[in-house]
Amino acid sequence: MDVARLKSAFQNNFKTRAELGASVSVWKNGQEVASLAAGWCEKEHEREWTVDTLVPFYSVTKGLAAATVLVLLEKHDLSPDDSIVSVWPEFPQKTATFAELMSHQLGLAALDNVADVFDHEAVVAAIEKQSPNWQPGNAHGYHPRTIGYIFEEIVRRLTGNTLGQSWRKEIGDPLGLEAWIGLPEEQFHRVARLYPGKQNKNDLESGFYSELHRDGSLVRRSFFSPRGLHSVREMSDPQAWQAGLPAMGGIGTAQALAKFYQAACGAIVFFSDGIRRRMETALVTGDDQILQTRTSFSCGFQLDPLDQFGRKERHHYGLSRRGFGHPGAGGSHAFGDPQSGISFAYVMNQMELSPLPGAKSLEMVKAMYL
Numbered sequence: 001m002d003v004a005r006l007k008s009a010f011q012n013n014f015k016t017r018a019e020l021g022a023s024v025s026v027w028k029n030g031q032e033v034a035s036l037a038a039g040w041c042e043k044e045h046e047r048e049w050t051v052d053t054l055v056p057f058y059s060v061t062k063g064l065a066a067a068t069v070l071v072l073l074e075k076h077d078l079s080p081d082d083s084i085v086s087v088w089p090e091f092p093q094k095t096a097t098f099a100e101l102m103s104h105q106l107g108l109a110a111l112d113n114v115a116d117v118f119d120h121e122a123v124v125a126a127i128e129k130q131s132p133n134w135q136p137g138n139a140h141g142y143h144p145r146t147i148g149y150i151f152e153e154i155v156r157r158l159t160g161n162t163l164g165q166s167w168r169k170e171i172g173d174p175l176g177l178e179a180w181i182g183l184p185e186e187q188f189h190r191v192a193r194l195y196p197g198k199q200n201k202n203d204l205e206s207g208f209y210s211e212l213h214r215d216g217s218l219v220r221r222s223f224f225s226p227r228g229l230h231s232v233r234e235m236s237d238p239q240a241w242q243a244g245l246p247a248m249g250g251i252g253t254a255q256a257l258a259k260f261y262q263a264a265c266g267a268i269v270f271f272s273d274g275i276r277r278r279m280e281t282a283l284v285t286g287d288d289q290i291l292q293t294r295t296s297f298s299c300g301f302q303l304d305p306l307d308q309f310g311r312k313e314r315h316h317y318g319l320s321r322r323g324f325g326h327p328g329a330g331g332s333h334a335f336g337d338p339q340s341g342i343s344f345a346y347v348m349n350q351m352e353l354s355p356l357p358g359a360k361s362l363e364m365v366k367a368m369y370l
Contacts, residue, residue, distance in 0.1 A: 066300020
């Protein structure tokens with residue numbers, strides 16, 4: 001890997017793409033081979049951004065949460081192919097499996113009953129009453145928020161602890177990762193401030209964003225279920241940092257995310273072979289009912305879709321077909337590539353408008369493989 005090319009792409013984000021503060025960490029075969037950090041934690045330039053800066057990374061959290069669920073299922077002698085009702089009898093789809101849930105196939109992305117984002121019990125009650133948004137087995141669609149509450153309820157029923165507590169106990173602490181799902185107050189001073197991306201006419205006319213802004217659309221309902229925490233300003237509030245929301249509430253460093261994916265792709269021995277196979281094996285590929293593009297999911301992770309000839313349609317997760325990971329709203333991105341032994345993570349505080357990886361991270365991913 002040419003670190004100089006990676007550094008050039010990283011610096012170009014500050015020169016041409018209005019980067020404010022950001023970190024990048026790349027690992028290969030168990031060792032960190034690149035660690036870059038630059039910029040500021042806020043527009044007033046009060047705190048310099050360093051490799052130790054913490055930042056909310058939105059849906060990148062889903063990969064950490066999914067790994068926690070996989071570990072706990074294994075510890076309790078359960079398989080992803082088992083039915084969710086074996087742990088949660090009130091779950092509305094009686095034959096649905098953990099694997100179908102984790103690959104976004106169950107059609108529980110949007111809730112008909114209103115519940116507040118901070119009220120876990122109310123969200124669970126709404127999920128238990130929810131009819132599928134589409135016929136399970138015939139389609140799939142990203143669950144931007146609700147999947148986190150389903151993961152949370154499964155973990156609470158298995159362990160009596162929150163998912164954030166289980167993440168630290170089972171994965172975060174053993175690997176020494178500075179990433180939390182529910183941030184301790186003593187870490188608040190390290191968190192950078194987030195800034196929203198700017199919309200333009202082309203964004204509003206695109207398939208995803210036109211649906212996101214259309215009243216009553218399934219896409220809009222999915223991103224507003226449950227209600228609350230819809231603004232970037234709200235995500236910069238300590239209440240959001242402490243809430244421990246497994247779909248979008250993670251906070252940490254790029255180094256922590258890249259090291260996690262070193263373990264996920266087997267370059268650091270940690271997860272069982274069975275868990276790692278579940279992470280990298282696609283369960284569904286096709287037109288995503290929510291993201292309005294083709295997507296591919298394993299048990300909790302995104303992969304690059306393959307075409308009919310087995311070729312990658314894009315390269316969000318590296319060049320090999322085995323790469324997997326998860327992006328976050330605004331541009332954060334992390335993945336592991338078991339074939340090359342590379343893992344990558346990028347976090348920043350000046351957000352872009354995209355639910356999928358954008359140019360700022362993808363230029364660095366490309367540079368990494370040159």
